[in-house]
Amino acid sequence: MLMDTPDETLAQAAAGGDRVAFATLVARHYDRIHGLAWRLTGIKAEAEDLAQDICAALPAKLRHWRGEARFTTWLYRVVVNAAHDLRRRQATRARASAGWGDWEIARQEEIAQAQAAQDWLMEAMARLSPELRDTVALVLGEEMTQAQAGEVLGVSEGTVAWRMSEVKKRLRAMAAEEAR
Amino acid sequence: MSDEFDPLEARLKAALKAAPSPEAEARDRALALAMENFDRLQASGAEARPKEDRPRRAGFFQGARSMMNFLTSRPALAATTSVAALIVGVTVLLPVAENLTPPTTPKLAAPEAPDVPTSSVAEAGAPAEEKAGRVADPAPAKPADLVLEAAPAPAPEADMMPGAAGEARLAESDGDARARKEVPVGGAAPEAEAALADSGGAPDMYMVPAPSAVVAPMPAPEPMPYLEPNTEDYASAAANPVKITAEEPVSTFSTDIDTASYALVRSTLNMGVLPTPDQVRVEEMVNYFPYAYPAPEPGQAFRTTVSVMPTPWNPGTELVTIGLQGELPAMADRPALNLVFLIDTSGSMEDPNKLGLLKQSLALMLPELRPEDQVAIVTYAGSAGLVLPPTKAADRDTILAALDNLTAGGSTAGAEGLELAYRTAKTMQGEGEVSRILLATDGDFNVGVSDPEGLTSYVAKKREQDGTYLSVLGFGRGNLDDATMQALAQNGNGQAAYIDTLSEARKVLVDQLTGALFSIADDVKVQVEWNPGQIAEYRLIGYETRALKREDFNNDKVDAGEIGAGLQVTAIYEVTPVGSDAVLNDPLRYGTATATPAEGELGFLRLRWKAPGEDESQLIEQPITGQEPATTEARFAAAIAGFGQLLQGSVYLGKWSWDEAIDLALSARGDDPYGYRTEAITLMRLAQSLSK
Numbered sequence: 114m115l116m117d118t119p120d121e122t123l124a125q126a127a128a129g130g131d132r133v134a135f136a137t138l139v140a141r142h143y144d145r146i147h148g149l150a151w152r153l154t155g156i157k158a159e160a161e162d163l164a165q166d167i168c169a170a171l172p173a174k175l176r177h178w179r180g181e182a183r184f185t186t187w188l189y190r191v192v193v194n195a196a197h198d199l200r201r202r203q204a205t206r207a208r209a210s211a212g213w214g215d216w217e218i219a220r221q222e223e224i225a226q227a228q229a230a231q232d233w234l235m236e237a238m239a240r241l242s243p244e245l246r247d248t249v250a251l252v253l254g255e256e257m258t259q260a261q262a263g264e265v266l267g268v269s270e271g272t273v274a275w276r277m278s279e280v281k282k283r284l285r286a287m288a289a290e291e292a293r
Numbered sequence: 294m295s296d297e298f299d300p301l302e303a304r305l306k307a308a309l310k311a312a313p314s315p316e317a318e319a320r321d322r323a324l325a326l327a328m329e330n331f332d333r334l335q336a337s338g339a340e341a342r343p344k345e346d347r348p349r350r351a352g353f354f355q356g357a358r359s360m361m362n363f364l365t366s367r368p369a370l371a372a373t374t375s376v377a378a379l380i381v382g383v384t385v386l387l388p389v390a391e392n393l394t395p396p397t398t399p400k401l402a403a404p405e406a407p408d409v410p411t412s413s414v415a416e417a418g419a420p421a422e423e424k425a426g427r428v429a430d431p432a433p434a435k436p437a438d439l440v441l442e443a444a445p446a447p448a449p450e451a452d453m454m455p456g457a458a459g460e461a462r463l464a465e466s467d468g469d470a471r472a473r474k475e476v477p478v479g480g481a482a483p484e485a486e487a488a489l490a491d492s493g494g495a496p497d498m499y500m501v502p503a504p505s506a507v508v509a510p511m512p513a514p515e516p517m518p519y520l521e522p523n524t525e526d527y528a529s530a531a532a533n534p535v536k537i538t539a540e541e542p543v544s545t546f547s548t549d550i551d552t553a554s555y556a557l558v559r560s561t562l563n564m565g566v567l568p569t570p571d572q573v574r575v576e577e578m579v580n581y582f583p584y585a586y587p588a589p590e591p592g593q594a595f596r597t598t599v600s601v602m603p604t605p606w607n608p609g610t611e612l613v614t615i616g617l618q619g620e621l622p623a624m625a626d627r628p629a630l631n632l633v634f635l636i637d638t639s640g641s642m643e644d645p646n647k648l649g650l651l652k653q654s655l656a657l658m659l660p661e662l663r664p665e666d667q668v669a670i671v672t673y674a675g676s677a678g679l680v681l682p683p684t685k686a687a688d689r690d691t692i693l694a695a696l697d698n699l700t701a702g703g704s705t706a707g708a709e710g711l712e713l714a715y716r717t718a719k720t721m722q723g724e725g726e727v728s729r730i731l732l733a734t735d736g737d738f739n740v741g742v743s744d745p746e747g748l749t750s751y752v753a754k755k756r757e758q759d760g761t762y763l764s765v766l767g768f769g770r771g772n773l774d775d776a777t778m779q780a781l782a783q784n785g786n787g788q789a790a791y792i793d794t795l796s797e798a799r800k801v802l803v804d805q806l807t808g809a810l811f812s813i814a815d816d817v818k819v820q821v822e823w824n825p826g827q828i829a830e831y832r833l834i835g836y837e838t839r840a841l842k843r844e845d846f847n848n849d850k851v852d853a854g855e856i857g858a859g860l861q862v863t864a865i866y867e868v869t870p871v872g873s874d875a876v877l878n879d880p881l882r883y884g885t886a887t888a889t890p891a892e893g894e895l896g897f898l899r900l901r902w903k904a905p906g907e908d909e910s911q912l913i914e915q916p917i918t919g920q921e922p923a924t925t926e927a928r929f930a931a932a933i934a935g936f937g938q939l940l941q942g943s944v945y946l947g948k949w950s951w952d953e954a955i956d957l958a959l960s961a962r963g964d965d966p967y968g969y970r971t972e973a974i975t976l977m978r979l980a981q982s983l984s985k
Contacts, residue, residue, distance in 0.1 A: 127331075132331065132332070132335070135328070135331050136324075136331075139327045139328075140324060143315070143323060143324060144314075144320075147312075147315040147319075148312045151312045152309050152312060157313050160313075160315075161315065161323075164315070164323055165319065165323040168323040168326055169323070169326045169327060170330075171327055171330075172327065172331035172333075172334045173334055176334075233304070233308060234308035237308070249309065250309065253302065253306035253310075254306070269640055271674075280305075281299055281301065284299075284301035284302065284305060285301060287301075288301055
């Protein structure tokens, strides 16, 4: 029965202390959290850690959920912010590579994956600034509209549109280099 | 969501969609941890929600802030409302405040409306759509019961470790976010920080203590919702330390004509809050005030005035004040001026204290221009655009109409706008004319500047190539990127000023317009060599972000600050004479014996500067004899330096307090035709009350 309850209702109940509602909600969205975490970091281990950190923080964070936005939008925002935190920490640890640079390690782990496609993805993502990566992860990876992505990232729809056009520009530049 | 099919984009999409499926083990671990924290939170008693999350950009803090801004900009209101009442009243007054805010610009349809229309995001609660956004998804959501069973069982310690570590990291980052960021000289914020500011969201992870961590209570709510500190970014560096003359006799720095820090401090104090130390740059506070130094001899670009006086806060030391007075060329034959207003019209500017004040400020400035001067307006928001093509200042109506039509909306394409402004400035350039870009912004360069360092070097390059100067006017509070502003102005050989009131606009754009727009000396560097026989220790007060290497002094390739027509620059050293009780460092047991015996001069002052547009610098040298008399001007500068250091909580002030600072400023108020000094004394009194 709970499986059919909308997220928003569950979140409200969970915020109010309903344990079953919370369990349902987390179980339902873990894969979503993990998926976006991967798209934002590019490393499987990092994505798992990030997803776990978010799950751990979710009970407290849910208390601040006011139902102003759709639950998934809110959740995406939590993931994006957590990924930003992670990047910031990595930057302060003077690890110049922000996620995607560690691709080599990840590649060893996922040797079975479709190699060529992933290498290309690595290269493409490495060319994008963190803002553009976030935007791409949401718009292309999560198939959000530009308005939704803007809501998650806290920027306007116009900004998302501008960023996507910037992404295309960089992709074209990369394709042009490959052709050479 | 692309308009047209783009094969490259489609390829990227396909690659992104092929996310690896999560490990079942990791998933279980995360879910167990979630339940554990949930239970702990419930057990800890469900207090009221301690802090607002900010789901929308225009959230609680934003509202409170705009209300505070609104109130403080109207002294009558502010004066009748105590700070305490404001804090209590914030929640209640919020809707009223939103209505109070006079809409100087038409409200745009909010792009971040809370309800999302039909979406491709998985519909909540529909299991079939659980897979949306993923391709490989082997693990369907578990029934709730299963999770419940797994939850209470304590996971083995080893399994908990990643979680615990993660929590600690997240908690730490929360603290980080509240702490101010240290930005290196040059203001290039790390990329990740830019991303963070860009997201508009604070890293607001709320942590439940992990089992292995010390059990701590929930973080207390912020005592006062005055600002979102982590979206403002300040250029700051640790205060200059005391140097031992025998070890490092030479001190070198670049002049600084920015005044932004003082206006920021004023705006913060007027909000009823003490500024944080990194908002205070002492040299910018000192240089905010005009000083009546003697005018340069005819034919000289500027004149130095040195004065020596006992240090107000330390009887054992002396203050050496170095004042530079720029010449005021006859304005009748000043070159024609090309001004490009580069105006940020992004959504965040929609505030009477931002775009509204900006329009009024620029309108104030127009009558100061000469008919043959040219003005162009470039805006940047989403995409950059030329709003007003180059127009003679005589055609004031056209310019005013263009200003009036500006509305805020969209995001900030700062880099694009800057490029367009430089292109426009180049088309206006004529023989012997001066071109300057006036960048007006709230500092929200959120698009196109993934690389602040690249932007500043672009500005520096343009200054060299086209000779176009860049000045920055900051407006509003909240996401003021002080660090970027400072870096841009520094590299553009311009001034960074922060405009919080119309009177400040008047000071910067009317009273000191010639100084702000016409430079008389570029790359002004100051070097003082202290005589170890006279001076045991010295300390430069302020100028931390302007320090130069000793060898850079003679290197004409190294950029430094400019001095505007008729403006003054003041630098203050606190020096400890040899043999004074106030010497902080003990002599070295194995060190060399004191060098030259106490003879004459305290030190030797060297200045290098270039005439605008020239490549070779000129040198001015002058001994500091110690006989220079203290003037009212120097004493007021000392009072302001004391003010700044009190705000910074400087360790060098000893027991010197606000009362003494106020007395000193009062006694040295001098002429003060514009009332700036009187205002400073009022601010000192306000700071004194706030720090009690």
